[in-house]
Amino acid sequence: MLIDNRKTGKVGDEIKQHLQTDTRLSVISALFSLYGYQTLKQQLEQCAAVKLLLPQTSSDTLFPLQNLTGDRYELHRRNQLIQAAIARQCADWLQNSAEVRQIRKEAGVSQNLFHLQQPDGNALAIQGNASFTSTGFGYSESDQYFMNMKITEPQGTAAMLEWFNAIWNDHHATTDIKQQVLQQLNHLASDQPSELIYLLTLYHLFSGSLDELTEERIIKSKTGIHQTTVWNKLYKFQRDGVMGAIDKLERYNGCIIADSVGLGKTFEALAVIKYYELRNDRVLVLCPKKLRENWSLYTLNDRRNLLADDRFNYDILNHTDLTRTGGFSGDINLATLNWGNYDLIVIDESHNFRNTPDAKEGITRYGRLMNEVIRNGVKTKVLMLSATPVNNRMNDLKNQVAFITEGNDSAYKEEGIASIEQSLRRAQTRFNDWLSESPRTTESLMRSLNFDYFKLLDMLTIARSRKHIEKYYDISEIGQFPQRLKPQNIKADIDTLGNYPPLKEINNTIRRLHLSAYSPIKYLRNDKRAEYSRKYDIQVKGGKSVFRQEDREQSLIHLMRVNLLKRMESSINSFALTLQKLLNAVEQLLHRLDSYQGISGKSQQQSTESLFSRGGTQLSGDHYHGLDDFEVVSYLILLSPQPN
Structure with a gap:
């Protein structure tokens, strides 16, 4: 009989059903976790004897701690913060009822086996890829596919037990590790110093930023960015924004600068552009047609150009040029342009790309940018500028982030974000639920949003307000921001004579x-x-x-x-x-x-x-x-x- 932990039953349920008092349990398992013990604790305590065969996963003498604390699907159980109590109970059970041996790597046993020998002579064997974990028993949700065969025929169960005993009694292939496992369990069960817990908390919070770029490291990179005019015209908070953007471009291939209006996103982007131009990278700026002159000024030998000494050499195209197949945009011949030869793309007003409209004929600007510029040719980093990257929906970020990931929804799986689209969708759902609350508070919204949404924002965005700058920077360098006057609502008729219709x-x-x-x-x-x-x-x-x-x-x-x-x-x-x-x-x-x-x-x-x-x-x-x-x-x- 097939057991798949889904439609045809769970391995844990079968073991619970057949694990009677004085049953003798023999197990070969690739993993052994505390939470596998937790899910079957009541039944395991009734066993007359338990033999555990575990594989050798490293050359260390101690059994690895990470094996005992569970696989990635048991995270929700670790978050219950009762690991120490379970470890103490598991250690007592192993001490009193179990023998534990380790299979040497050379033996190469790749099958998992659960064999239950009941006092009345009946037996059950389950062979397959289910391990001694809550996931393997079917009690923790996962995307794994399990295939395990249940055997109850006497001839089959006897053959399985004979195969197990042959490995167990081969002292050249196995070694006793019961004391090592108990030592690790006792370590998990013991009280840890508060200083260690505090240091571990700090490490996990900030380990991702320990090697971020700093101003000192940028100077040491020999790019010469410190000597440029644009760098020396930046305020301290703008330099921090530039360094953060460069760090995200190098780590994650992209960044969205979403500072509030008036904080100098354009000058920050110019500094980032200069950094990459000094590395001999080719840069393209995409902007709305009405803003083209703002960007083109800094490439001209013109007295109005405050940054003329930096000699910027980036290309400039309008957003609408992405839908053209010929003609000129400035000095650029669109018919012969090598779209795939840009190392860095800077997209001004990137919120214009938050949607991917379908085209009856030809190609959309979104499709051209994704397929012919970003995915094609050299590896392309993407810097986006927008004070409003999210307009009506949190999902507005999805298409902009797709430029950074080249459309790979699972690009940040190793960072804890299994699906970018699902993260944004969950955040939108919780935001919609929050809208119906009364009263609505910012604190309740922050508590309700999923962690991976904040993780995504932290990885890819830089968003600061004027209040942030006033709180964390010395504003004597830049002076006070203008104070916004309280609005006055004035209701007046359109004309004093009353001749204008309603x-x-x-x-x-x-x-x-x-x-x-x-x-x-x-x-x-x-x-x-x-x-x-x-x-x-x-x-x-x-x-x-x-x-x-x-x-x-x-x-x-x-x-x-x-x-x-x-x-x-x-x-x-x-x-x-x-x-x-x-x-x-x-x-x-x-x-x-x-x-x-x-x-x-x-x-x-x-x-x-x-x-x-x-x-x-x-x-x-x-x-x-x-x-x-x-x-x-x-x-x-x-x-x-x-x-x-």
Whole structure:
């Protein structure tokens, strides 16, 4: 019978069922842990005799402590902090009831065996990969697959016992280690000095940062960073941010600098760039188009460039350049650019990459950056800058972290994060639960979030506020931060004469606008809808659902209505100008539509060309080839009545 610790039963349950008073137990196990004893303690105490055969795992004379304290799946049991009591009980049991021998490495026994010989002559043997641990017995959850065979036939159980005794009685293959195991158990059971516990706590808290980069080590690295202009212009807290970023780039291949607005993320990034340029690394800066001039200034021989002496030589591209296959971006020819030859990528406003939208055709900016820049060519480190890396969901971090890990969800498994996606998902779930609490406190949120989420943030992010700088740094160097005045809520009418209509009425009027220019697909002929759906509808979530072009256009119309309200909020004059432009566009189109039938001396093709050209100028016939079905008229209808 198969026992897999899942569907077909648990090894521990079978042993409990057959472990009667005065049963003789013989065990060969690759592991022996306190918590395996704990789960079967009541039944093991009834045994008449126990023989334990354990493998030799090292050349040390003492049995390894780590074997006794359990495997990685028994962590939840260690966290109960009752290890000393269990060790004391286990030592008493072994002292009174058990013999323990060790199989030398040369013997090479690779099978686990549990043999139970009952007083009435019946016997049970379980052979497979289950060991003497709570995991092997099936009482601690794990991702392991177990395959163990249960044998109850007398001939089979007798053969198993004979095989066990042959190994046990071979004194060239085994040696007695009972005293060594008892010595280790007594050590676990003894009280430890408080100083040792304190030092061990400090070590486990800070062992990961003992070899972090410091300013002294950066200077000794012979890069010359200490002599650069940008380094000497940084404040102390900014230098610490630079050193932390370099450390994370070297350790984990990436970093997100998420300092608050105004703390100098750009200058910190420039110092990191200079550090890698001094190592002869090639650097690419990706930024929004509106910020390109900010970055390009530091590469120019210009009197406005405060860092001209450092002679920065990084490349600059816009975020949108990632979707282009040709043309120039500044001096860079996108058609011939070697995307995979950058050692460091700096992404300004990296929160723009928090989503991975699907593209109907071509490649998205996220896909180009991941596949052709980061995964392709040389090993690429990623530095991201964003004051708001998380917008609405904690999962916003996932796609940004994926740049650092090259999409490997288990990249930090050795750091205690088995799955980045699952860590972020658990954090979001607990955050959602916290939102429903009353009252909500920051302390309760911090207690509820999972530890691996904080571990991930600590590994990859640098996030400091002005309060942090004021608390931990000497602000006499930089001076006081501006004090934010308490906001004053002033409610006033839009105009004092009361001639302006109520906002609710304006909103209702805007909602009545069809804005059909933004939803042309709704006006297609029925026999054309399937064709255009194939062209513009996008499959998402691996084909599980479809994002229809018609739905996208309706969303755009709602957005435009909101934008009209926001325009009114910012400036009544701007609001009026925008409405006038919309009205002019409608009137021009209506005039063209009304005059379509009245164009004399022209064919339908020529009249169509006049209708759809700017100012009625003639275009080439090829441009409107196939327009005789007049399907494109719908694309230019603005604010027309919606069809029933």
